[in-house]
Amino acid sequence: MRSLAYGSETLTPPTSQRILDEVLARVEPPVSAFAESLEGSNGNAVAAASLNMIEALNQLQSLYIEEATTAFPSLPAARVDAASRQILLAQKGARESIQFVYGITGSNAAVFDTMGQWQALQDNLKNGGNGLPAISPQRPDLSQQWQEVQVYWDRLKAQFRLGGPGRLLLGCLVVSKSTLRAFMLIGSRDWEALCRPSSGDGLQSSQHACPKPRRPRSLISQL
Incomplete structure (x- = not known):
């Protein structure tokens, strides 16, 4: 929490007072409550506290996305936001x-609701909807990565129904890795455009300050 609020060697501090206020007022309390729940033995309390914490972090992420979009209108912030939420939904x-x-909850309705939310995001990422544009025909790399994510997600859905903890965790890892790869592809060209100096402005090139994102290796080779 200290790094999130004030920054550290690996994490930049909040970009505005508005975000700092959000961290201190809305994120810190549910994070503290979640930490306290872990000290007890009530599984339902841990689950409830974790959901509250995730919701607070989602709100914080939305605020970051809003400010990033305002500062850099050309960045595909909404697509990046949707892809990152898919990772959280897979874990959820x-x-x-x-x-x-294991009988901690008496219904699997929440599982199917989460599956529906994930697939809705996935469909919007491909076809457009809910503020997201469809994948451009000029980005076959995104279309290919979308299909890869979908394949791994379909496999994970089968494990949701079987409920084997080991396979579920492995499935989440694979889906998360594939989604992260899509995450990097989404913004790669926009990142390069921001780092490209404008012609005739007399400013020194900033290309050296903005390294080009590396393309991740094949997921299969990483497993």
Whole structure:
């Protein structure tokens, strides 16, 4: 929390007073409550506290996306936001499935609701909708990565129904890695455009300050 609020060697501090206020007022309390719940033995309390913490972090992320979009209108902030939320939903679905299998919750309705939210984001990322543009025909790399994410997600959905903890965790890892790869592809060209100096402005090139993102290796080779 200290790094999130004030920055550290690996994490930049909040970009505005508005974000700092959000961290201190809305994020710190649920994070502290979650930490306290872990000291007890009530699984339902831990689950409830974790959901509250995730919701607070989602609100903080939305604020970052809003400010980034204002500062850099050409960046695909909404697509990046949607892809990052998919990772959280995959992890959330795995946790809900395990809780149902082990009798911590009495219904698997939450699992299917999470699955529906994930797929809705996935469909919007491809076809457009809810503020997201469709994948451009000029970006076949994104279309290919979208298909890869979908394949791994379909496999993970089957594990949601079976509820094997080990396979669920592995499935979440694979989906998260594939989504992160899409995450990097989404903004790669826009990042390069920001780092490209404007012609005739008399400013020194900033290309050396903005390294080009490296393309991740094949997921199969990393597993």
